[in-house]
Amino acid sequence: MNHLASKATLLGLGLLAAASTANAQTADRKTAIGLHANATQYRGDLGNNFFEFKNMPYSGGIDITRYIGKVLDIKLDLDYTRLRSPADEGKFNSAGRRFRAQTYGAGLGFKIKAPINDAFFLHPYVLIEPGFAWVTTDRYATPTGPNNFTRFGTFTGQIGGGLDFHLGESAILFLQASQSYMQTSDARLDGVDNNATTFWNKKDRYLTFSAGLRANLGKAKDEDMDGVSDKKDKCPGTPTGVKVDLNGCPIDTDGDGVADYQDKCPDVKGLAALQGCPDADNDGVADNDDKCPNTPAGVRVDASGCPLDADGDKVPDYLDKCPNTPAGTQVDANGCPLDRDGDGVPDYMDRCPDRAGPASNKGCPEMKAETQKVLKEATKYINFDFDKATLKPSSYPKLQQMVQILNEYPDYSLSIAGHTDSKGDDAYNLKLSYDRASSARAYMLSKGIPADRIEARGYGETKPIADNATAAGQALNRRVDFDPFLTGEANSAEVKYGAAPTVAELRAQGKMAPVKKAPAKKAPAKKKAPVKKARR
Template sequence: MLGMAAPLAQAQTADRKTALSANVGLLQYRGNMGTDFWDRSEPDLEVGGGGTISRYLSPSFDVALLGYYQTYKFSSEVRAGDNFEARIGMVDLGIKLKLNNGKILKEDARIQPYLMGGGGMFLTNSTGRANGQNFFNQIRRPEVFGLAGIRVRLSDAVSLDLTTSQHYPFTERVDNLYGSPDDKLYDRFLLHQAGVTVAFGKMKDEDKDGVSDKKDKCPGTPAGVAVDPNGCPLDKDGDGVPDYQDKCPDVKGVAALQGCPDRDGDGVTDAEDKCPDVAGLAILQGCPDADGDGITDADDKCPGTPAGVKVDATGCPLDRDGDGVPDYQDRCPDRAGPASNKGCPEIKAETKKRLKEATKSINFEFNKAVLLPSSYPTLKDLAAIMAEYPDYTMSIAGHTDSKGADDYNLRLSYDRAASARTYMLSQTVPADRIESRGYGETKPVADNGTAAGQALNRRVEFDLYLTGEPNSAEVKYGPAPTISELQKTPAGRPTAGKAPVKKAPAKKAPARKAPVKRK
């Protein structure tokens, strides 16, 4: 089928782009039954025929649709009695590389070699006998091919083609023998063809500019456009933009601006550029904006604004709450506050007092993390404070005295702080604005050697800090012991529900101490 592609090749030119070919051909087989490649000693010579339609793409390439049909017979010389007869059709699409492309040979050379390659479908009904068994196979499989040909130009429109091609269908069922020595598909065919190709068309002036296409160096010029002797549109100012596309035909300009000048090279024509001698932005009619805030430098009262910051009509950063801290630096852009507090409202002295007094009003059941009802009013007041300061987060830190085991005290302090947090969450305080932790007995504020000091050390502290800033409890006391440390408590040690029990020395009878009393 490659062979038929050949006939359609070289009669075609830019003037005659479509060609039809008719050819006769001769198939030869190679497969598991044997081969007759390059051997025409067979007494019964059978030929086939084909046709091609091709289209000129460029001086170097054509594209072709090929078809070929032949009945082919073969008798094995390897195994007596093995034979097959196949009615073979091939339909392929090929790309031809022409050597008469003006670089290797002249385009109008009389002898025009070429190569072609492509692929398509191999269509066969094959009958015969293989390995002592009769067979009938109907085959519809893809194939690839490669072709070498020579075209002899007889005239501008007619040529003779001689080609040889090899076809490689993706099947072994033509001869019904399988298992080639190298485990590859083994049925292959050579196709030798001779044909005549006729190209249609005549020399034209496709763009109707008065210059023939062969001489036209600018084919495709729009109708009615004035051209020079080479068929190219006139360009009075010599800027490379033809007059019919040049918005400024009498002044040398740039192609990107349809032939109009641009002194500062900013992509805005001088006629439309409000700053024609300084490169700027098209969106600002050619004027510069050094800080990229959308306000021209001449009108910008706040040059150097950081990239991406929203500005007002004068180029200054927005300050929605008018507190003198621009929104991009303001942690609380909708609530006025001093720059010293990052633009957020400061906590009132009266509020700080309420937070401090709250510590004295939080009480729990004996030796437990269960809040007493007397604590509820204070926690509700703290929830009201959180609503009053929406830009702040609350830290709740639990502490104990030194009675009992360290790990027990740590767990109890954590659980009591968590209980206070849980109650405040029930008062609609957002979970991401309240944090609890426990320090156990590690951060006393009074002497644990006295009952009064122990009472002061048993406490839950409440502090506000700007959301995103360091936790206030951690600022005061450092990092709290982690939950993972609590989980390492040995089995059998007391938890928040009971005070630890201490045993007497082993030599004495076990003695129990009364539970540690704490409030």
């Protein structure tokens, strides 16, 4: 039996770990689920090994128990059971007979418990359990013949008793012994008729010794969730999370009349007005919350007991010469915003805090007029190979000049926007304009300008500056614009032209007719030449 109990305990470790921390199975926790191991001993026409604890076949099952009342539980058993004739371990005896069987059964039992308080650790009980089993047996096998397995369903019954051991507050260990019967059609479970006339002698039967572990499900009713069940709670309605005594009442360690959960100083007597804490400097802030315990009398303080600092710049209001500084602004000893470059624009408003500039340009140096002129006229000097995005060498001097400008004005970024005339396929023009802008950008990046300071965009033929009906207008529309803007501000090209379009947007706007490409594909190559000659 020690071996059997150990085996059942191992089978139930998972259930024990998952068991909740509440009382054992009672009216508050009515359901338990468990695993158990069985050992069986046969008694019939082929022998009797009742109470012979050797060569017992082992098996097991699961059980679900429901608390009905103080003296009654209902128990559902689902078992796999192995049976065999006595000490020969199921081998043929000298008479050429043997008995081996295995069953799959279900039983609904009634546990009649001793009327003991639910909280007591030991609960004896009597079990009466009818059921049904599916049996597979070779009861008619012979040493020379086939096994002749027989299968049949049968009603079963068992009666026995056991002990429930309540393991703290989480689970139940139980030990049980019962005697079982099967209602076979010929009253011969082992296949041998002993011609007996009395019930006890005519029936084959077996003993089952069981050991198992049940996890108790649910938890005791505790409306205020203080860990003390409602039946024991003398202070129902305690707020959630409050530490309570064994009676469920809030603890008051210092005895000042303020319960610990309301007492900010639970170990020191204090004032109820200050949630149980003292106030040595009489500033209305309890000592344990007062970060400035020596504040002079009459000075207005905040909730922490320190002099007020309305703008949060760490300079108290009575010393602050700039009391309305925006939150997070770095200030000097007088509480006024820092201005490192001395341009009259506070650092928190200055886009260029280390270089002086007017407030109209957000504190940044303004580009000289001649520099702006160079950028504006740069488009005249940027040229590409015919119908390609490859820069011509004649473009390099002007691009190098723009590199120098960006180095001279490190607070600025540059927008490069490519444009074409209206000749040719719209999608092709859109890609060509972007590729040309990207080529100019790539050149400047190769000269050491950081990538995040130059943006390239392509607008194709969507933003003409002249009439595309004339050759002169088309020439003006084929261009690459260079526009500076303060880093972090809106892209200048997007401000001027809006967001760069996509092919899908052009189609959606009806600017790309599906039939437009068909003639171009069918036209002879020599007819395309005039269009290509018109494009730079």
